[in-house]
Amino acid sequence: MEEDEETQGLNEQEEPVPDFGEVIRREDGSFVINRNGSPYHVPDNDEFHELYLQVQAYVNANPDKVSPEPPPEPPPPPQDPALNPNYILDIILGMQSPD
Numbered sequence: 001m002e003e004d005e006e007t008q009g010l011n012e013q014e015e016p017v018p019d020f021g022e023v024i025r026r027e028d029g030s031f032v033i034n035r036n037g038s039p040y041h042v043p044d045n046d047e048f049h050e051l052y053l054q055v056q057a058y059v060n061a062n063p064d065k066v067s068p069e070p071p072p073e074p075p076p077p078p079q080d081p082a083l084n085p086n087y088i089l090d091i092i093l094g095m096q097s098p099d
Contacts, residue, residue, distance in 0.1 A: 017057045026069045031055045 024032040030043040033055060044052045059066050081087050 017061060018054060020055055020058050021065065023055060023059055023066045024069050025059070025066055031059070032069070 020033045022034065026032065026041075028043075030041060031052070033040050033042055042048050042052050042055050084090070
């Protein structure tokens with residue numbers, strides 16, 4: 001007996017893809033998901049491979065839920081050395097030269 005298209009899918013049990021909400025794709029191809037209220041890094045390695053495949057399936061099914069990792073924030077501008085409370089002490093001890 002041949003299976004038609006409707007009954008063929010019933011024999012192949014596919015696990016439902018979990019809802020990971022908003023997902024961040026990092027430049028290295030890994031993901032960051034929200035797990036128990038905290039960011040959770042999911043790299044593609046032996047330890048996380050099964051979860052990585054689940055996230056990948058979710059991403060493929062929900063491309064609107066994926067965003068690239070934001071660029072890192074630039075370092076803060078250098079502070080005026082005169083604002084350092086140890087500035088004078090550093091000059092006296094030779095740890096900093098006056099400008």
